[in-house]
Amino acid sequence: MIQAKVVLYAIETGKPIVVLNEDDIKEIGCHIGDRVFISTAEKSVTAIVDATTSFVNAGEIALFEDVSQSLGVNGGETVSIKPAGRPKSVEFIKKKLDGQKLGSDEIRSIVQDIVDNNLSDIELSSFVSGIYVNGYDMDEVVAMTNAMVETGEPIDFGPETVDKHCIGGVAGNRTTMIVVPIMGAAGLTCPKTSSRAITSPAGTADTMEVLAGVDFTTSELKELISRVKCCIVWGGSVNLAPADDKIIGAEYPLSLDPEGQVLASVMAKKKSVDADYLVIDIPVGKSAKIAEMSNANELARKFIELGKRLGIATECLITDGSSPIGRGIGPALESRDVLLALEGKGPIDLVNKSLDLAGCLFELSGKSHPGEGRRLAESILSSGKAREKMMEIIEAQGGNPKVRAADIAVGDKTYGIQSDLKGHVKFIDNKLISKVARAAGAPKDKEAGVYLHADVGDLVKKGDTLFTIYSKTEGKLSDAIAIAEKIRPIIVGGVVLDKIV
C-alpha cells in the first residue's frame, strides 16, 4: 500500500482511470491496466491504473471527474492505494474468446461491469471481439437480453402494449411515425423508443424532433404514456438498457455487428418497455443491410424464437429494401412525408408499408380478426384519426399540435440533379443517396437532405430532375452536388449489369 496526494483534472473520462507515476506503480507491485483500490477515511473506489513519467510525480495520483466524485475529493487530499484483483467478468470475457459458452450469471456479471463502467476499453473490446468471432447460442442471447434489461430501468406498461422495430438500411422509411399513431388511435399502448442516426442521414428520433421534443427521462416517459398511451421518443435519453449503448460504442470502430448481440440489443429495448406484441420489419435488397432472402428468413426465425423465450409475441415482415421508401431523405423532408401521409397525401410506398405493419400488429394483438388488420389500419388513417392521435402525441411531447406538412421548413439552398438520358429508373442506391443527404448536412442540419422526384420504374426524359438536394449553406450544398455527380446514386436506363473484360 502507498499513500499519494490527489491531483485533480476537471475532465470526465467515462472510465475509472487513475494515473500514477511509474515508480509508484512498481512500489505497489502492479502494472498498467491493473486495478487498484483507492480509499480515503470515508470512501473507497476501484480504478484502473495508467502510468506516466511526466505529469504526475511520485507520491501523487491524478484523478479525473468520475473517480474524484465517487471518492468525494477535490485535490490535495492524501489517499491510500493498494492492488485490487481483476473483476470476475474479465475471466468470463476470456472464456468467450476461448470459444466457450457463457452461463447466464457470467453474462450478467459482464453486463453489470459494463453498466458500472468497470471495464477498460481493452477489456470491453475483447468481449465484443469474442462475441463477433465465437457468437452466442440462443441461451446466451436470452441471457444477454435479460441482463441488459435487468441492469437498466425497465417499465411495466401493462397489457396490450405493442411495438415495432426495423433493422434498418433503407433511406427514408419513416413508418414508425405513421404506425404508432394508428396503434394509439385504436386504443393500444405503444411506448416507442427510437434511435438517432449514426451513419444514416436521419433516425426516427431525429425526424420526430422536427415536430416535437424527443429527450425524456424514464419517469417522463411513464407520464407521457399514462396521458396519451403512445409516444415516439429518443431511446438514448431514457435509461432503459444502458449496457446496449456502451457495447455498440465498442462495436463501432471496427463496424462489428455480431448477430447475437444485435438480436439481444433489439429485444432488450422491447422487453424494457414490456412489449407484448412486436412486429419486426426486415428489409432485403442489394443496398440494404440484408441482401439475401435466405439471410432475412434465418434472422426472422431467430427473432421469433427469442420473442417466444422472452414472452413477446413476435412476427417479422420481410420487406422490399431495394430502394428508399418515401420521397424525402433527411429529418425535415422525412417528417414532411410523414405528415403528408397522415393528411392522406403521402408517398404511396410509405403509406402502403406503414399500413402493412400496422395491420400485422392489429392481427397479432387480437385487435382485428386475421386478414382484417390492414383494412382496420387503412380506415383509421383515412378517417383522420391517426393524424389526430399524432397531433396529441406531438402536443404531449411539447410540439405544435396544429402542424401541417406545408409548414415544414426545408433548406433554402437547393440544386436539382438531372437525368442525362431517357429511360426507366432502374435503381436507387440506399447507401449512396444517404451519402449525398449527409454531405448536404443531415442529420445535424435538420432541414438538409434529398428529395426524390422519381421512383424505381418511372420513365424519365433527359433533363428531368431525378432528385433535389436541400442544404442550409452554399458550402454544404456544393459538397453534396460534387458527391452526387461523382457517385450517381440513381441509375436510369441501365440494362448492362456488369462488364466482363
Add this chain to the structure above:
Amino acid sequence: MIQAKVVLYAIETGKPIVVLNEDDIKEIGCHIGDRVFISTAEKSVTAIVDATTSFVNAGEIALFEDVSQSLGVNGGETVSIKPAGRPKSVEFIKKKLDGQKLGSDEIRSIVQDIVDNNLSDIELSSFVSGIYVNGYDMDEVVAMTNAMVETGEPIDFGPETVDKHCIGGVAGNRTTMIVVPIMGAAGLTCPKTSSRAITSPAGTADTMEVLAGVDFTTSELKELISRVKCCIVWGGSVNLAPADDKIIGAEYPLSLDPEGQVLASVMAKKKSVDADYLVIDIPVGKSAKIAEMSNANELARKFIELGKRLGIATECLITDGSSPIGRGIGPALESRDVLLALEGKGPIDLVNKSLDLAGCLFELSGKSHPGEGRRLAESILSSGKAREKMMEIIEAQGGNPKVRAADIAVGDKTYGIQSDLKGHVKFIDNKLISKVARAAGAPKDKEAGVYLHADVGDLVKKGDTLFTIYSKTEGKLSDAIAIAEKIRPIIVGGVVLDKIV
C-alpha cells in the same frame, strides 16, 4: 469542416485522442471513435474523437500533450477540424477477426500504425483478440517478426553474434548473467537485451541493475558492444522493436498470450540485434509456463523453423522447470547467486544449466567441436575468465568492477519459514514462491526476496529452515510471512497427490 478553439490539458495520453463537444461532433458528421483531421496554417494531424457534454464547450477542442506537440499549439489557437477516414490497418484487423490470413503488407500496415500510436485501445485490443482466437500461420509469424524489426531501430553487430532466450516461468534461473560473460570471454559478440519483471519477482534487467546500469539508448548500446562485445541491458530502453511492448500492453489485461505473437516477439528482439546463433531455453514443469513435454517440443520446432526463415541458426534446450533454479529469488539475492557462480561457488543447478546453455551456443556457432561446447564453457568459468569479462561488462555499464558476492546487500528484515515435519522436499512451486518474494517487496525493493535453504530431494528435519524471507520493511516482511504460511510454496514429505472424496 468546423473551426474550434484549442483548450490544452497538460496530460500525456499516449494516444492521439481529442475531445469535442457532442454538438460539434454532430456538426462534423462523425461519431465517437472516428478520426478527424485537425489543422493549423502550418501543421496537421489525424486524431481519434471522444465526446463530452461537460468540460469542452461547443466551438472548443480539448487537446492533450501528444497531439498539441505534433500540432505545435499551446492553447487559444483556432484549428480546423474535418472528418478523416479509418486507417487501412483497421480493415486488416477486421480481416484477422474474420479468420482470414493476413499478407505481409497488411501486417506491416498494422504494426506501423501501432508504432505510430494511430490505433485506439479498442482497435488494438481487437487485433490482439483476433490473433488470440484465429492465430497466425508461419508466414504471418515471419511477416510480424519482420514488421516489428523494420518499424524499430535494428542494429548490425556483424558476424559471430550469439544470443540466448528463456521463455520464463522459473523462479531464480538467472543463467543469462553467467552465459553472456562466458560468450564474451570466448571472443563472441553477445548484445543481450533483457526484460524487467512484469509478474515475477525479478527480471534479468532488474537483477543486472543491482550491479550496473541497464538503461541505454540504441547508440549507447552500439558503443558498449564496440568496446566490450557483450552487455546485459534492459530491452525497454533501446528502441529495437517498439511495436512489441505496445502489443504486450494490450495482451496484459486478459492475460492473452497468443503463441504466434510470442514467437514473433522473441525472434524480433533477436533479429533486431542481428543474432546469427541463438539458443532458446524452454523450461517444462508443473508450475512453469509450459507443463507438458509435448507442448515444449512443438514450440521448439516452431522456433527452429522461424529461425531458419529469418536467417538465425536456432537450437532449443528443453529444461527442467519443475522448481526454481539457484537459491535466491529477488534481484539482489539472484545477483549474489550469479556472482557466486562466477567466483566458483554458485548453486550447482544454476551453474550446470548455464554451462549447458553456453556449451550449446559454442557448438552452434562453431566456436567448439560438437560435444566439446560444455567443456569449453566450464574451462572459461573455472579459469576466472568469465568473472573477469563480467567485471568488464559491469564497468562498461557504470557499475563497480570489483564487486564480489559478499558485497551484495540484502534486506535486513528477515524471517525463516520452517518445516513442520521431517521428510524429503517434494516440490517447490515457482509461482507460489514468487508470490512470497513479491509480497516481500521484489522487484521494486531490490534487496527483498526469498532465499531457499533446501532443494527438491533434500532431506529436512522438523524445524529446519526451508527458506528465509528478506525485506526492507517490517510491514512487507509480515505481509510476506502471512502469505508464505497460507500458501505453503514448499511441500515436504508429500506422498498423497490428491484426495478423491
